[in-house]
Amino acid sequence: MADTAVHHAEHGHHTSTGLSNNKLGMWLFLGSECLLFGGLISTYMIYRGRVGEGPRPGNVFDIPFTSVSSFVLLMSSLTMVLAVAAAQKRDDRGTTLWLTVTGLLGATFVGGQMYEFTAMYNEGLGYTTSLFGSAFYTLTGFHGVHVTVGIIMLFSLVAIIKRSNVPGDKAEVVELVGLYWHFVDIVWIIIFTLVYLIPA
Amino acid sequence: MTTTTEAHADHAEHQDHAEHGMSIRGYVTIALILAALTALEVSTYFVDFGPFFMPVLLILMCVKFFIVVSYFMHLKFDNKLFSFMFYTGLFLAIGVYAAFLATFKFFTA
Amino acid sequence: MAIIEQPAPVGAPALPAAPTPTRTYGALRRPVATTGWKSWVFTVDHKKLGIMYGVVAMFFFIVGGIEALLIRLQLAAPNGKVLSADVYNQMFTMHATTMVFLFVMPMAAAFANYFIPLQIGARDVAFPRINAFGFWTLVGGGIIVNLSWFLGGAADGGWFMYAPNSGPVFSPSHGVDFWALGLQITGIASLTGAINLIVTVLNMRAPGMSLMKMPVFTWLQLVVQFLLLFAIPVITVALFLLSFQRNFGATFFDVSAGADPLLWQHLFWIFGHPEVYVLILPSFGIISEVLPVFSKKPLFGYPFVVFSGAAIGFVGWGVWAHHMFASGLGPVSVAVFSIATMAIAIPTGVKIVNWTMTLWGGKLRFTAAMHFAVGLIVLFTIGGLSGVTHSVAPSDTQQTDTYYIVAHFHYVLFGGAIFGLFAGFYYWWPKMFGKQLNERLGKANFWFMVIGMNLTFGPMHMIGLQGQPRRMYVWTEARAGEGFFNIAFWNMVASIGAFILAFGVLLFLINVFKTTRSKEVAPLDPWDARTLEWMTTSPPKEHNFDAIPTVHHLDEFFHRKYEQDPNTHEMKQVATAEDILREQEANADKHIHMPSPSYWPIVLAGGLPVIALGIIYSIPVAIVGAAIVVLALFGWSLEPSTAPDSDFDPPASGDGTKELAPLG
Numbered sequence: 001m002a003d004t005a006v007h008h009a010e011h012g013h014h015t016s017t018g019l020s021n022n023k024l025g026m027w028l029f030l031g032s033e034c035l036l037f038g039g040l041i042s043t044y045m046i047y048r049g050r051v052g053e054g055p056r057p058g059n060v061f062d063i064p065f066t067s068v069s070s071f072v073l074l075m076s077s078l079t080m081v082l083a084v085a086a087a088q089k090r091d092d093r094g095t096t097l098w099l100t101v102t103g104l105l106g107a108t109f110v111g112g113q114m115y116e117f118t119a120m121y122n123e124g125l126g127y128t129t130s131l132f133g134s135a136f137y138t139l140t141g142f143h144g145v146h147v148t149v150g151i152i153m154l155f156s157l158v159a160i161i162k163r164s165n166v167p168g169d170k171a172e173v174v175e176l177v178g179l180y181w182h183f184v185d186i187v188w189i190i191i192f193t194l195v196y197l198i199p200a
Numbered sequence: 201m202t203t204t205t206e207a208h209a210d211h212a213e214h215q216d217h218a219e220h221g222m223s224i225r226g227y228v229t230i231a232l233i234l235a236a237l238t239a240l241e242v243s244t245y246f247v248d249f250g251p252f253f254m255p256v257l258l259i260l261m262c263v264k265f266f267i268v269v270s271y272f273m274h275l276k277f278d279n280k281l282f283s284f285m286f287y288t289g290l291f292l293a294i295g296v297y298a299a300f301l302a303t304f305k306f307f308t309a
Numbered sequence: 310m311a312i313i314e315q316p317a318p319v320g321a322p323a324l325p326a327a328p329t330p331t332r333t334y335g336a337l338r339r340p341v342a343t344t345g346w347k348s349w350v351f352t353v354d355h356k357k358l359g360i361m362y363g364v365v366a367m368f369f370f371i372v373g374g375i376e377a378l379l380i381r382l383q384l385a386a387p388n389g390k391v392l393s394a395d396v397y398n399q400m401f402t403m404h405a406t407t408m409v410f411l412f413v414m415p416m417a418a419a420f421a422n423y424f425i426p427l428q429i430g431a432r433d434v435a436f437p438r439i440n441a442f443g444f445w446t447l448v449g450g451g452i453i454v455n456l457s458w459f460l461g462g463a464a465d466g467g468w469f470m471y472a473p474n475s476g477p478v479f480s481p482s483h484g485v486d487f488w489a490l491g492l493q494i495t496g497i498a499s500l501t502g503a504i505n506l507i508v509t510v511l512n513m514r515a516p517g518m519s520l521m522k523m524p525v526f527t528w529l530q531l532v533v534q535f536l537l538l539f540a541i542p543v544i545t546v547a548l549f550l551l552s553f554q555r556n557f558g559a560t561f562f563d564v565s566a567g568a569d570p571l572l573w574q575h576l577f578w579i580f581g582h583p584e585v586y587v588l589i590l591p592s593f594g595i596i597s598e599v600l601p602v603f604s605k606k607p608l609f610g611y612p613f614v615v616f617s618g619a620a621i622g623f624v625g626w627g628v629w630a631h632h633m634f635a636s637g638l639g640p641v642s643v644a645v646f647s648i649a650t651m652a653i654a655i656p657t658g659v660k661i662v663n664w665t666m667t668l669w670g671g672k673l674r675f676t677a678a679m680h681f682a683v684g685l686i687v688l689f690t691i692g693g694l695s696g697v698t699h700s701v702a703p704s705d706t707q708q709t710d711t712y713y714i715v716a717h718f719h720y721v722l723f724g725g726a727i728f729g730l731f732a733g734f735y736y737w738w739p740k741m742f743g744k745q746l747n748e749r750l751g752k753a754n755f756w757f758m759v760i761g762m763n764l765t766f767g768p769m770h771m772i773g774l775q776g777q778p779r780r781m782y783v784w785t786e787a788r789a790g791e792g793f794f795n796i797a798f799w800n801m802v803a804s805i806g807a808f809i810l811a812f813g814v815l816l817f818l819i820n821v822f823k824t825t826r827s828k829e830v831a832p833l834d835p836w837d838a839r840t841l842e843w844m845t846t847s848p849p850k851e852h853n854f855d856a857i858p859t860v861h862h863l864d865e866f867f868h869r870k871y872e873q874d875p876n877t878h879e880m881k882q883v884a885t886a887e888d889i890l891r892e893q894e895a896n897a898d899k900h901i902h903m904p905s906p907s908y909w910p911i912v913l914a915g916g917l918p919v920i921a922l923g924i925i926y927s928i929p930v931a932i933v934g935a936a937i938v939v940l941a942l943f944g945w946s947l948e949p950s951t952a953p954d955s956d957f958d959p960p961a962s963g964d965g966t967k968e969l970a971p972l973g
Contacts, residue, residue, distance in 0.1 A: 019511075033289075046301070067242040078272075138559070186269060197241060197242075
């Protein structure tokens, strides 16, 4: 990518607003995702008390455990932002290092979520046990899928940077993946408080 | 983008990374603040905050949310159009779903 | 399809240079065909995609129309025997679903795709491959929704699919599964399309075209895309919940399990009301282009039309519960939503005043397009007024679920949205195909449609207020009533009207067929138009404009043709469209990079219906579909949007290039 530098200098400047198409598109997508998670969170809020014969939220949540995995996800936002900073300095080694760390932290979070789901299932909360169960697994599952997609993007990006064939502006691609990653993190900030810390 | 950043001249130590407004140290500081806020949140589980329980948690949640959006996602330093896109979606979601929950008597029951 | 075109000297046709792909991306080399079916299937050109959107939408219009005729045949006489109760339920559900999601939305998308880049002076959209992906996704979703006809029966819960009718107990066939997953897929098409077009409008405008110099059609489409951007995720949530209930045993809408069926109604209408404006605003945009051209006057109060459009878009989020007045929301909610609904009539009224004032004192030319535009103003006003009667909650309580509602929304959707689209056909046909639709046939088309539609939907006001319910597969002579309000008579009138209407649509198809076979070429500027899309050849070249125009005025093209005489203050013609085009060709950009065709959009879109079928029948199939999607995403992200310079002969030197974004 010999022309990356030239391209970087120019990027965005031939658009009417001077902003990059890709970044504008990503922000629009994130704005739209607010309505998606809003709908899932609201559904959970309506149904969290409808436990039927099954366990109540307070009985199945393991707050200390979830606090740790929330902390892990929060810190992955720091490593992500370090990857973006490295990419902007054209430091490929730093970029791939921090992207890998971010991906691993994300994988830890997803692993924790799987462990948590298994533990809840063993305590009697299946997907179809109650409306609370369905709504809870749907909401956290959607978030988990978003994190997983993010992890796949992070590791793919590492592989692609190593083979140095990112089409277009490398720093921008890292930044876009970063925006998505931070968004997944802020959604969890909300879920952690509204779902876990505030009891039904 | 540079002009946008210069408007925030009070962030003097960040000027050397003018394009995105933050140094590595700045990022680490933000992360430490976030960690501390999270610790405070989790402490509500162990310590009884009485009537302040709910407001404290909601305020902490919002503060964390906007710190990540403003600093890690650079909205504070970036073009206002990005903020417009995102906050339109966010506040529309809050407004619509708050009204939606209100019709279910979520806030009153 | 050429990847690069070097504009030839004035007068000679441009000769496309052939690209030679030197690299493979994933497993596939870039497609290079410039003619034949491959040049269409793998294209990323917004104009070809626009035409394909139009063809698919027209196909579904015919399908939905046949469904409507069957419904009217069943209801023409008491105790109809044409359809069974079960098939009747499927018929009205699929009629509405097809018309809303597979005709009006894609047809509006066809115009948006084709004309937004031309109206803002761009060479393509911001993300051409995402554009192609959106089209093929729509096709996949449309196939999934309609496949259910052949696999055990279509969805039968009404287009709003209220619980508990959507549950497995009352709808045991796979119809609702196909419906939910198919609409989920078309939702992806709308969402990606919305992001693409918003970025296009914001970022790809020609130099000098500030937001307040944009044509009204582009403006209102921008509002529509914002509505889609924020409304689609809401229906996505609702459809996921429904699919999880039907396919994975959740009970989100199952009252016997303690669920609240109003959850679905709220989510559906939070999406559904902005959706109503998604359907109508593109047509408002079209007639806001047509009326000034055929009145030879600028649009009256351009800023008011723009801002009232944005206001409709905004207030449209606060009125969804007026679809649910009869559901027991409680007096406070009903009062709030009732007042908000009355308020939204204001910006709509502003538009009607603006259009009327545009006509006032103009040099009117009643072409076919103008007929449809004026028809829209009248018919939409009737539908709008009956809409205001619903906003009054007590009156709505009586009207709910009767034919009065059916009358109302067909006046706004048929008389509004579809008349606008037909105005667009007649107005833009010469631009898209270089040939003019026959005006005489066009006017006959208009009169049959307008008479047919009033005969069909007008009497429904009456039979609705007489109490005939919607969605009932028969009515009986015993309860038909007497005298003028005898519903037997008016049902027969409505059914006859439906066939007159269908004949009108048939005339349009005949017109298209005749025009396609005719050799007569349309003039460059047949209507004396005002906006940028008329500043290029008809049909436009692949790169739209030889030189990107610099914009100084609202209605730039008009102001290049006409100047004000300083003495008489009258507009005098100073140039013809041909002069303007010649000047542009003389100043053509040397090398124009166009985004290159790609296999990946159609491969990626093809994975989605496979996932849907897998969810319904067998999870391993869904995993295969997901694998196709993931592989296509990798191929997509490794392939640059525009082929590298070395792939061209002669190699592009880079000067004068207008590069597009790499990721799209």
